[in-house]
Amino acid sequence: MAVAGGGSRSAKQANRLVYLLLAYPGGMLVVFFLVPLIMLVVFSVYRNIPGGGWETAFTWDNYVRAFERGLYRDRLVFTLQLSALTALICLAMGYPFTYYLARRASPLVRRIGLAATISTLWLTYVVRSYAWSVLLSSTSGIGRLLFWLGLTERPVGYAPGYVATLIGMVYAFLPFMILSLYGSLRAVDPSMEEASMNLGARPWRTFWHVVLPLSWPGAASGTLLVFLLAMGNYVVPSILGQPAQWTMPVIITNQVMYESNVPFGAAISVVLMAVLGLVLFAAGKLLGAARMNPYPGRRDS
Amino acid sequence: MSQVDLVEVTKTFPGGVKAVDGVSLTVRQGEFLTLLGPSGCGKTTSLRMIAGFEQPDAGRVLIGGRDVTRVPPYERDTGMVFQSLALFPHMSVLDNVLYGLRMRGVSRTEAERRAREMLALVQLSGYEHRRPHQLSGGQRQRVAFARALAVNPSIFLLDEPFAALDAKIRDELQVELRRLQQRVGITTVFVTHNQREAMTLSDRIAVMRDGRIEQIGSPQEIYEDPATVFVAGFVGMTNLFRGHVVERAGRRVRVKTEEGFVVEAELGAGTGNGASKDSAAAGDVAPGKPVTVSVRPESVRLEPRDQDARGGSPAGVDPSGGGQGGIPVTVDLIRFVGELIEYHLYTPGGQEIIGTYQRGQRTLSMGQGGAAIVRFDPKEARVLWR
Numbered sequence: 001m002a003v004a005g006g007g008s009r010s011a012k013q014a015n016r017l018v019y020l021l022l023a024y025p026g027g028m029l030v031v032f033f034l035v036p037l038i039m040l041v042v043f044s045v046y047r048n049i050p051g052g053g054w055e056t057a058f059t060w061d062n063y064v065r066a067f068e069r070g071l072y073r074d075r076l077v078f079t080l081q082l083s084a085l086t087a088l089i090c091l092a093m094g095y096p097f098t099y100y101l102a103r104r105a106s107p108l109v110r111r112i113g114l115a116a117t118i119s120t121l122w123l124t125y126v127v128r129s130y131a132w133s134v135l136l137s138s139t140s141g142i143g144r145l146l147f148w149l150g151l152t153e154r155p156v157g158y159a160p161g162y163v164a165t166l167i168g169m170v171y172a173f174l175p176f177m178i179l180s181l182y183g184s185l186r187a188v189d190p191s192m193e194e195a196s197m198n199l200g201a202r203p204w205r206t207f208w209h210v211v212l213p214l215s216w217p218g219a220a221s222g223t224l225l226v227f228l229l230a231m232g233n234y235v236v237p238s239i240l241g242q243p244a245q246w247t248m249p250v251i252i253t254n255q256v257m258y259e260s261n262v263p264f265g266a267a268i269s270v271v272l273m274a275v276l277g278l279v280l281f282a283a284g285k286l287l288g289a290a291r292m293n294p295y296p297g298r299r300d301s
Numbered sequence: 302m303s304q305v306d307l308v309e310v311t312k313t314f315p316g317g318v319k320a321v322d323g324v325s326l327t328v329r330q331g332e333f334l335t336l337l338g339p340s341g342c343g344k345t346t347s348l349r350m351i352a353g354f355e356q357p358d359a360g361r362v363l364i365g366g367r368d369v370t371r372v373p374p375y376e377r378d379t380g381m382v383f384q385s386l387a388l389f390p391h392m393s394v395l396d397n398v399l400y401g402l403r404m405r406g407v408s409r410t411e412a413e414r415r416a417r418e419m420l421a422l423v424q425l426s427g428y429e430h431r432r433p434h435q436l437s438g439g440q441r442q443r444v445a446f447a448r449a450l451a452v453n454p455s456i457f458l459l460d461e462p463f464a465a466l467d468a469k470i471r472d473e474l475q476v477e478l479r480r481l482q483q484r485v486g487i488t489t490v491f492v493t494h495n496q497r498e499a500m501t502l503s504d505r506i507a508v509m510r511d512g513r514i515e516q517i518g519s520p521q522e523i524y525e526d527p528a529t530v531f532v533a534g535f536v537g538m539t540n541l542f543r544g545h546v547v548e549r550a551g552r553r554v555r556v557k558t559e560e561g562f563v564v565e566a567e568l569g570a571g572t573g574n575g576a577s578k579d580s581a582a583a584g585d586v587a588p589g590k591p592v593t594v595s596v597r598p599e600s601v602r603l604e605p606r607d608q609d610a611r612g613g614s615p616a617g618v619d620p621s622g623g624g625q626g627g628i629p630v631t632v633d634l635i636r637f638v639g640e641l642i643e644y645h646l647y648t649p650g651g652q653e654i655i656g657t658y659q660r661g662q663r664t665l666s667m668g669q670g671g672a673a674i675v676r677f678d679p680k681e682a683r684v685l686w687r
Contacts, residue, residue, distance in 0.1 A: 189385060189387060191383045191384075191385050191387040192387050192389065194352075194354055194374070194381075194383070194387065195381070195383060195387035195388075195389070196389075196400070196404075197353075197354075197373070197374040197375045198352060198374055198375070198379060198380070198381045198449075199375075199380075199400050199401030199404055199448070199449075199452060200375050200376075200401055200404040200405050200452065201375055201400075201404045202375050205404065209400070210389060213391045214390070214391060
């Protein structure tokens with residue numbers, strides 16, 4: 001009896017401990033995710049008072065405006081295009097580099113490469129974007145270098161503009177692509193390549209049939225990650241872009257900070273989130289198989 | 302089907318570790334040869350040099366008489382089973398087996414017919430569309446066999462393929478591997494550190510140590526006539542007595558052990574025949590030379606000893622010689638190991654001797670703590686270079 005009683009008491013204590021432990025992530029979710037999200041949705045149906053503030057209301061006006069004005073639709077499409085292009089360029093640039101780093105380089109080179117990749121994240125991309133705006137201006141840096149090399153007739157300034165925005169974006173998010181690829185490329189067991197070659201496949205076919213498919217989950221998640229980061233970034237386009245390169249986050253910031261139109265800012269935020277949700281859902285469907293088996297190179301027991 | 306020759310092959314890894322040190326070896330056509338040795342002995346490196354994954358620093362690798370030392374792995378025509386199996390996880394069982402055939406440009410229909418035939422041979426018909434992670438360990442093993450053999454390679458290479466399996470499945474697969482190998486009739490090189498596995502599977506075993514081949518021979522030769530103390534200790538259990546040669550008559554040698562007991566043993570056929578320079582050249586065994594006597598546990602014969610006859614001193618033993626005096630021991634432990642009864646014995650000097658009897662072969666009256674004398678037939682004891 002005494003033993004059984006003791007057992008149930010300790011079981012009850014364990015139960016309480018589980019709740020306590022769950023309270024932490026649960027609380028975090030509520031405070032940092034659920035509450036702000038609800039506030040955002042609630043604000044998006046309030047009515048803006050021109051000249052300052054807002055009033056409690058339930059109106060679709062903000063959404064109607066977001067969809068009626070071609071400007072916002074254009075900005076949304078532009079943002080999606082810019083982000084997708086950024087993600088694809090990061091993948092195209094990041095894959096060969098990371099492949100070399102993860103599978104071909106010596107341990108020393110690998111360490112240096114990773115350190116260099118991560119070190120670019122030490123500076124905030126506000127500073128890095130300003131650095132690019134100097135480098136890409138007509139009076140200094142790359143424009144003058146191309147002119148000096150005789151590749152252009154006169155020094156060309158790229159910043160502010162589309163090229164500068166794209167370069168800034170790629171530069172800002174390439175490290176995330178590399179780190180995402182690195183894990184999945186390292187996880188491909190070297191004996192997979194050896195098995196492929198043993199079966200008669202030359203290095204290129206081995207890469208195509210074995211390494212590439214096995215690193216696909218990392219490539220997909222890296223592309224998705226960069227896409228999402230680019231969609232949410234407002235610093236790079238506002239520093240390196242002209243108004244024609246402003247993305248949705250810049251528009252939202254302008255509405256809230258300079259127009260003081262919080263309800264409309266909230267409404268286009270909700271629209272942006274909904275679109276991203278759809279994109280993620282579609283990507284999830286496409287990558288379903290990859291998600292099920294994130295690191296297929298590892299032996300399961 | 303071809304023979305494999307390693308000619309004076311040496312491989313040093315960055316950092317100066319000599320993994321393989323001047324190994325010469327011929328794997329005969331259709332033979333099942335095992336490279337056996339502890340980890341770091343160079344057996345896997347030797348196998349990888351045959352497959353083409355490592356390049357020797359010196360020496361040559363020949364497959365079917367053709368020098369393939371500088372030929373890349375994808376042109377060597379070997380079929381390898383990896384320790385991790387390395388099945389492609391993103392492909393079905395069928396696609397795994399098809400892979401090599403497709404890489405060799407075999408048409409889809411012909412390749413599929415051949416792949417299904419191989420899967421039937423390893424009893425995996427009906428599993429074509431499973432993924433490797435949906436199979437049991439033993440099934441995955443068989444897929445790896447099928448994949449390696451589907452391309453009809455001239456050499457079959459296996460790198461500790463059973464290491465990750467439990468004992469029962471391992472036994473079944475060993476039988477299956479041997480049957481498969483004999484049916485296909487393929488020259489096979491098998492790497493393992495498990496001496497039991499080597500004994501049960503191989504036509505011949507090459508025992509390796511520190512990048513060299515210590516001895517090469519049939520399992521029976523290796524077991525009965527080990528060339529060196531290392532081989533005697535690594536392949537099967539043995540009792541080793543260090544001592545000096547007292548007298549020699551032909552193959553028969555009389556040795557005085559370090560504890561002062563005199564025992565008789567014979568020079569084996571393997572003594573002096575080993576590839577290693579450590580093995581005793583028979584002609585060098587002469588009085589005064591330091592040697593080691595190896596006696597297998599099943600050759601140990603126990604006789605009761607009357608402990609009280611001379612006030613507790615070893616009875617019936619003449620430490621000064623007399624040859625057949627035997628070694629006095631105390632029974633420390635008796636274990637029943639399946640069909641064997643295992644006696645753990647101690648000499649007065651504290652050396653452990655292990656003797657085994659078949660169950661029912663003979664009953665001994667003494668129990669634990671009893672006194673006994675160990676004798677053995679000199680024909681079953683081997684003199685080895687220390």
